Amino acid sequence: MIAPGMTTSTGTPPRPTDQVSDTTGAIGVAQVTSPRATAAEEDFFVDHRVPAVRHLLSIADLGRDGILEIMRLSDAFAEVSERPIPKVPALRGRTVATVFMEPSTRTRLSFETAAKRLSADVMTFTAATSAAVKGESLRDTVETIDAMGIDAMVIRHHSSGAPLRVTNWVGASVINAGDGTHEHPTQALLDCFTIREALTARHDGEVPADLKGLRIAVVGDIKHSRVARSNVLAFSALGAQVVLVAPPTLMPASLQGWPVTATGDLDGVLGELDVIYLLRIQSERLGEVLLPSLDEYHWRYGLTRARADALDKDALVMHPGPMIRGVEISPEVADLPASLVTRQVRNGVIVRMAVLFHLLGSGAM
């Protein structure tokens, strides 16, 4: 029977000429595939894979090896970021277009800063100021931008799968900067990098190879979270054990194939966590009758002072932002040293430099 594993790429139909590279075929995350997966199932998914090197649509496009490569590159770009002039000519002459069909200043700025630090030219397209508001189709929009001669298109879209569809229409490399409730791969990469960095500080400066053995809870609106989908893939590909924590109404309808455990009881798992990753709760969920109130959510799932005290003293607190103090996290906890939230933002630029370089770069830095 055909079933979707979390280890799969959700790619375009197969193109016989596409080489299935070692990176793709031996995709690292396959190691954490649900034991239910059969050989036939794996074949089915291989046929759907997009070549890992051209686009970044899903964490599954990278797999374990790809993620580790991005980590390695990020280590190098972290060093660049410390320089007085944090800029390298790696992508000089290349053009990166950011195409944001959904408002997100921070992710757009992060990508644009990353591109500029690699000396790429940057083109900005936002829905609010563009032809999209006049009813232009996505296809026409991206074909027009592509025709200007660009090397990469960074796409944020409110519809799941939109960046993948765009790969059918443009020649540029497509980078998913968040699509609907599907994935947000660069967020997951910067989260992995941030955790590694925090562990490095604790391991006397020694960079851990991966996240093996870590217990990571992802807490909140899993069902509607692209961050959760990408992070589940990335964390587990790097060897972490992931537990999803949410009320049943905010869990996906099915976790078949997801390399995770799930619970509705945050307090039951708090004491054993190395990382607690909080997701934003949107007030729209009240109208959909998925939650009685934000107060009740805070009472059951918010990271209060009491819960922060129940965490291991070395446990890390993370949040993809924007953070709603008083809902998923209490104001005083957000500012504790354990909170890596500002670190995540800083690392966003570094990791996105690594992603751009990984997809576009050819020469030395």
Add this chain to the structure above:
Amino acid sequence: MPRRSAFTHKGEIVVRGGRLVDETGERRSDVLVRDGRIVAVEEVIDAPTGATVLDAGGCVVAPGLVDLHAHLREPGGEIAETVESGSRAAALGGYTAVVAMPNTEPAIDSAAVARDVLSLGRTALAEIAVAGAITLGRRGERLVPMAELAELGVRLFTDDGRGVQHGGLMRRALEYASGLGVVLAQHCEDEQIAAGGQMNEGAWSSRLGIAGQPSLAEEAMLARDLALVRLTGAPMHFLHLSTAGAIEMIRRAKADGLAVTAEVTPHHLSLCDAAVAGFDPVYKVNPPLRTAADVAAIRAGLLNGVVDAIATDHAPHAPERKEDPFDEAPAGMLGLETALAVAHTALCVGPGEGGSDEAGDGWVPSSTGAVMSLRDLLGLLSWQPARIAGLDQDGGGGWAHQGGQGGPIRSGAAANLTVFDPTAEWVVDPSRQASRSRNTPYAGRRLTGKVRHTVFAGEAMVIDGEAQR
């Protein structure tokens, strides 16, 4: 009211060398058609001078197929399809009659609009019957003038595209319809439970981050309506059932003696929700593609006679609309030109040859040894739906209907015939379809079985796979 005699084809056709398959059985026979009627069915017929000879060697000659469920989009959606283009697609698919769904703009909720569509049908390549809406504007608030529409020959009523959400109104509709000789047909979808879901709720929707609608959205409305059938005694037809649970509910309802019939689509009996993995809206349809287990249950329901008909739910959409992102694109798939071949490949060709999922279209390979006979398949596509639509009565359907659909093939019957080569293999090419739209989910798929000729009202509409007008 005169029949379409003004358009009935004059002239003679000999269908030569085929194997006749209809409800009465199978036999080797030639068929002579003259002035719209079958005038001879004999083992060997010499072609009269000037007659068109249609070679049926190696083919099955069957009563023309009857589609209970096609969206011909006219009036209002001519960019996607017209009665003419849709009827051409139908003829190429072996159909000689199509029931046009009422979710047009305006909806078929008055005698005026019904007459308009019926008159467009008079020059079409197949008989065009119309279904009327149940409620004005399909808004679910007030009943259409059902008796007046019934007088025009409208036999099926449905708000298809939507289900009737209001249970009290549905009860009154069924009560009012009793005695009019009509059948109410339901698109089963409880919109509160479906909650705007864009695909089947399950493992794939969860992984892809696409809002899902659960099987329960279909089954909850079906359960309500079965209870209403029990209460009112009015017959009902259930459109495009897609879940294992729905098939089981129909089985029980029939065992209890309820007057219900059910159809399934070619896509729900062949494809599963894995097709959505690439986010291509060509695989977006409502009800959504379900799981492989649902597909297996639908096939079983067809094999054991629980399901009465295969109906296309042919739903053309302009190509640019199907390029919108998945959650914004309209739901629907083309069906008329591929239905027989898809159903034949999925149901009548054994495991190993009945298709695989290599194309990434979610095709569910045959897993059991059970294979359907061609006659049973043709029953599902021809005489059974003809009976549900009231199109089997020869000329007896009132203003709207020419009738005489679904056979049997005998002297004196209306000349509506499909000639089908069950061994021919072909690859679906969207650019070669006669529909104005291109949204077939089978692009590039190899199918077994192809329509060779279609004769409608004594005219050869399709010869050697080519539409004649």
